[in-house]
Amino acid sequence: xxxxVNPIKRFCFHSVYTLLFLALSCSAVNQITRGQSLxxxxxxxxxDDKFELGFFSPGISTSRYLGIWYHDAAEADSLIWVANxxxxxxxxxxxxxxxxxxxxxxxxxxxxxxxxxxxxxxVESNDTVALLAVTGNLILSQNDTVGDVDRxxxxxxxxxxxxxxxxxxxxxxxxVGENHAFSSWRSADDPSPGNFTLGVDPxxxxxxxxxxxxxxxxxxxxxxxxxxxxxxxxxTLTNFQYGFKLTREDDGRLYFTYNPANAxxxxxxxxxxxxxxxxxxxxxxxxxxxxxxxxxxxGCENYGSCGEFGxxxxxxxxxxxxxxxxxxxxxxxxxxGNWSGGCxxxxxxxxxxxxxxxxxxxxxxxxxxxxxxxxxxxxSRQCLNNCSCTAYSFVNGIGCLMWKGKVVDLQVLPFAGQDxxxxxxxxELGVTYVPKGYSEEPDESLELPMFDLESIEIATDSFxxxxxxxxxxxxxxxxxxxxxxxxxxxxxxxxxxxxxxxEFKNEIMLISKLQHRNLVRLLGCCIDxxxxxxxxxxxxxxxxxNYLFDSTKKxxxxxxxxxxxxxxxxxxxxxxxxxxxxxxxxxxxKVSNILLDEKMNPKISDFGLARIFEGxxxxxxxxxxxxxxxxxSPEYLLAGMFSEKSDVFSFGVLVLEIVSGRKTTSFHxxxxxPSLLSYAWRSWxxxxxVDMADETVAExxxxxxxxxxxxxxxxxxxxxASDRPTMASVLSMLSGETSLPRPxxxxxxxxxxxxxxxxxxxxxxxSAEKWSINDLTESIIVEGR
Numbered sequence: 001x002x003x004x005v006n007p008i009k010r011f012c013f014h015s016v017y018t019l020l021f022l023a024l025s026c027s028a029v030n031q032i033t034r035g036q037s038l039x040x041x042x043x044x045x046x047x048d049d050k051f052e053l054g055f056f057s058p059g060i061s062t063s064r065y066l067g068i069w070y071h072d073a074a075e076a077d078s079l080i081w082v083a084n085x086x087x088x089x090x091x092x093x094x095x096x097x098x099x100x101x102x103x104x105x106x107x108x109x110x111x112x113x114x115x116x117x118x119x120x121x122x123v124e125s126n127d128t129v130a131l132l133a134v135t136g137n138l139i140l141s142q143n144d145t146v147g148d149v150d151r152x153x154x155x156x157x158x159x160x161x162x163x164x165x166x167x168x169x170x171x172x173x174x175x176v177g178e179n180h181a182f183s184s185w186r187s188a189d190d191p192s193p194g195n196f197t198l199g200v201d202p203x204x205x206x207x208x209x210x211x212x213x214x215x216x217x218x219x220x221x222x223x224x225x226x227x228x229x230x231x232x233x234x235x236t237l238t239n240f241q242y243g244f245k246l247t248r249e250d251d252g253r254l255y256f257t258y259n260p261a262n263a264x265x266x267x268x269x270x271x272x273x274x275x276x277x278x279x280x281x282x283x284x285x286x287x288x289x290x291x292x293x294x295x296x297x298x299g300c301e302n303y304g305s306c307g308e309f310g311x312x313x314x315x316x317x318x319x320x321x322x323x324x325x326x327x328x329x330x331x332x333x334x335x336x337g338n339w340s341g342g343c344x345x346x347x348x349x350x351x352x353x354x355x356x357x358x359x360x361x362x363x364x365x366x367x368x369x370x371x372x373x374x375x376x377x378x379x380s381r382q383c384l385n386n387c388s389c390t391a392y393s394f395v396n397g398i399g400c401l402m403w404k405g406k407v408v409d410l411q412v413l414p415f416a417g418q419d420x421x422x423x424x425x426x427x428e429l430g431v432t433y434v435p436k437g438y439s440e441e442p443d444e445s446l447e448l449p450m451f452d453l454e455s456i457e458i459a460t461d462s463f464x465x466x467x468x469x470x471x472x473x474x475x476x477x478x479x480x481x482x483x484x485x486x487x488x489x490x491x492x493x494x495x496x497x498x499x500x501x502x503e504f505k506n507e508i509m510l511i512s513k514l515q516h517r518n519l520v521r522l523l524g525c526c527i528d529x530x531x532x533x534x535x536x537x538x539x540x541x542x543x544x545x546n547y548l549f550d551s552t553k554k555x556x557x558x559x560x561x562x563x564x565x566x567x568x569x570x571x572x573x574x575x576x577x578x579x580x581x582x583x584x585x586x587x588x589x590k591v592s593n594i595l596l597d598e599k600m601n602p603k604i605s606d607f608g609l610a611r612i613f614e615g616x617x618x619x620x621x622x623x624x625x626x627x628x629x630x631x632x633s634p635e636y637l638l639a640g641m642f643s644e645k646s647d648v649f650s651f652g653v654l655v656l657e658i659v660s661g662r663k664t665t666s667f668h669x670x671x672x673x674p675s676l677l678s679y680a681w682r683s684w685x686x687x688x689x690v691d692m693a694d695e696t697v698a699e700x701x702x703x704x705x706x707x708x709x710x711x712x713x714x715x716x717x718x719x720x721a722s723d724r725p726t727m728a729s730v731l732s733m734l735s736g737e738t739s740l741p742r743p744x745x746x747x748x749x750x751x752x753x754x755x756x757x758x759x760x761x762x763x764x765x766x767s768a769e770k771w772s773i774n775d776l777t778e779s780i781i782v783e784g785r
Contacts, residue, residue, distance in 0.1 A: 030046055032044070032098055032129070032130050033098055035098070036097070037096065037097045039096075040092040041055070041092070042054065046071075050070065050266070052071040053066070053067070054067070055094050056069070058188070059188045064092060065084055066094070066096055066106055067082045067083065067191075073282055077739055079191075081138070081156050082161050083106060084106050085191040085193065088114075089106065093110075095107050098140075102128040104117040104130055104140055117140055117153075127142050129141060131147050137157040137167070138155065139154075140152060160181060161191065162184050162191075163269065164182060164269040166258050167258070167259065169255040170200055171253060171254070172202045173202055173254065174203055176202075182198040183198075184274075185273040188273060196210060196212055196273070197271070198211075201219070204222065204368045206222070206223050206254075207222050207228060210295070215303075216303040216366070217303050218295055218301055222368075223246060224395055229395065230413070231293075232417065243259045244256060244257070244258055245258075245259070265282070266281065267280070268280050278294045279291070279292040280292065288739065288741045290725075290729055291728040294728065299312070304366075307341050307343065308343065308406045309326045310343050311410045323343065323422055325428035326345055326346060349425055355423075355424060356384075356424070357429060358419060359412075360420075362410060362412050362413060363411040365407045365408055365410045367406075368393075368402060370398070370400070371401070371402055373400035383402055389403070391420065392421050415581070451526045453526055460479070460490055467480065470543065477489055479538065488535050489536040489537070490536075491534040513580070513582060514575075514580055514582075516571070518569065518602055519603055519604050520603040520604065523535045539596055539597055541595075541598065544565065544602065544658075545591045554661055557600075557694075557696075558697055559702065559705070559706070562658050563705055565596075565600070566658055567734060569594060570734060571731065573651055574730075576604075576610075577647070585646065587610055587611060589650035590630075590650065618643055618644075627650075629665070630664035633645070636649075643721060648716045648724045649716060651730070652713045652716025653676065653713075655710075656680045656713040656714075659689070659710055661694030661696065677714075680692060680710055680713060681743075684711060688711070689706055689707045690707055693706045709734070712725075715741065717746050
């Protein structure tokens with residue numbers, strides 16, 4: 001290389017070259033200019049050390065891509081942009097340069113051009129700089145306008161991949177049409193464009209949409225100037241999480257921008273390869289990404305689930321109903337649970353003499369037309385005078401929206417929502433329809449079918465012990481058979497159970513409003529003098545403890561089944577905490593309250609002790625502690641304070657029981673492990689939890705999944721509630737979508753030798769004499785601390 005250069009000159013050349021290299025290596029470089037190269041292994045770093053650009057390999061892939069990620073967070077979880085997503089470099093020979101034409105270019109070791117910025121604006125080839133800005137934007141511009149996005153030739157923010165960052169702009173232009181701004185990865189190991197895109201539909205009032213292969217999968221509801229109307233959680237969250245604005249820029253065009261009030265927080269939206277959009281916030285203390293919200297969840301959030309003129313409450317499993325005045329288009333498909341065909345009118349409109357049916361608290365349907373009318377009454381009149389108008393809604397911040405023809409994707413929201421007016425023939429208005437097969441008593445507080453006591457006694461053969469399924473915290477549960485042949489579970493409240501009329505009514509009102517595939521379904525109730533009875537769907541496998549702690553039956557719970565049960569319970573809890581029409585704290589989550597259907601799918605049961613949280617309430621206290629010893633969090637048992645994190649603690653105990661196959665109360669006789677939590681910690685600290693797995697799942701288990709479950713379980717049982725994850729984060733961690741933080745050793749245990757039985761008022765005094773405190777698995781009540 002240095003042939004023909006004398007030794008002194010050669011020495012000087014090497015010295016200067018070495019000094020220049022060291023100078024570049026020891027200082028953070030945030031830009032490259034023409035003639036400079038960024039090789040695989042080198043990176044650019046924004047001046048605030050927040051963003052980093054370099055080559056990477058995703059997941060198990062060995063292909064190399066140029067990308068940008070958050071510098072302080074793990075690369076795999078923090079990628080925000082990929083350049084050559086369609087064409088990777090096959091090895092580590094990749095080089096990024098500012099080419100002679102002024103464009104950014106990636107080349108391989110043979111000099112083959114893999115990718116180019118292909119700037120369409122005029123590029124001054126002798127004076128071009130690429131800068132990694134503090135916003136995470138890679139900006140290509142002239143040297144005298146470095147970092148000026150308005151004068152850039154090209155920028156990564158205008159060519160995004162799957163992530164929406166603060167300071168990005170998303171065009172909203174009805175003339176251009178739908179803007180599919182962001183596209184998902186193909187898979188966790190392949191960043192090429194996948195099946196899902198995220199962007200804006202500008203028609204009418206603009207809304208955010210997720211498309212799957214060009215077809216709508218989810219929509220946010222219309223923008224009203226403050227929130228997207230189909231995302232009611234935006235009404236309870238501050239501008240820290242959301243900072244959306246619809247603004248007209250200097251170029252005269254409308255853009256959605258996203259600028260949270262706390263500019264220092266690391267926040268982003270991402271459309272995942274599975275079609276789920278998540279909002280993530282970096283938790284520096286725990287070194288993980290917290291999931292603030294995700295869409296779509298299950299059930300009604302999936303676009304058009306109930307077809308035309310169908311309405312859906314945000315529940316899971318999905319249950320659709322035809323709007324009043326409509327009937328299923330196909331009765332057969334409707335009976336089979338296929339609602340996609342939707343509904344048709346029972347009575348055609350006459351144009352004259354029609355009226356409107358009001359539906360409150362809904363996410364109004366898709367495909368509306370915006371009318372320049374700023375009065376609710378005028379909006380109604382215009383719709384009524386237009387024979388093509390089938391519905392209207394007057395939304396504050398938007399104005400008058402009208403629908404012509406079909407109504408699609410109408411949802412009842414858990415809170416907030418809009419008023420929606422459906423046009424019906426006058427003969428359909430004011431008629432009430434009662435479901436067949438049930439008689440309803442005039443109790444305005446109960447929206448549930450009522451059974452008479454005689455039918456319950458016939459169903460259970462007069463509560464014959466042969467039909468006894470088990471005993472819950474407040475009474476026995478029987479197997480029953482209704483006149484139509486349907487098998488059900490019938491819970492008979494014990495007069496000595498401690499659950500009075502209030503708890504009974506609480507359970508009815510709560511469960512009747514909940515619909516999720518991982519929650520047991522309440523089918524009806526019976527109130528007859530002193531008898532209080534609940535009728536549930538029948539779970540043929542009974543409760544999880546019947547298998548988990550039975551030496552002969554536990555073999556039926558192989559590892560895939562246990563892992564599925566953990567996932568299912570997590571989904572059910574997330575629904576209770578965040579996604580149902582009510583925010584509910586269960587307060588008595590335990591293995592015996594997890595029922596199993598014929599396919600071993602889990603369902604959370606027994607809501608007698610549950611509490612509703614109102615609005616933005618995050619914490620409550622009580623002088624009457626209820627729950628089950630071994631599952632209650634320290635702040636709840638010792639101070640009467642409960643929150644979502646109390647349920648998270650119980651879930652952590654449940655996870656560790658499922659993994660190990662051992663009861664949380666079975667450790668008080670063991671000298672080295674006084675509790676399940678200490679046993680789990682030792683196992684995780686020594687083998688990442690792998691040796692904690694029940695020996696019956698040795699052949700079917702995956703060590704990585706076992707380790708992940710033990711890690712998550714320990715995170716859930718941290719001593720302080722603030723250190724425990726939310727159920728949304730738990731699901732993300734269980735799914736392997738995020739790296740796991742290291743838990744700290746839990747110090748809280750409940751031990752037989754330290755507890756004072758005198759402070760506990762158990763369900764039955766006679767039973768209390770037989771049980772030690774650590775053997776209690778029934779719900780207990782602690783009074784008057």
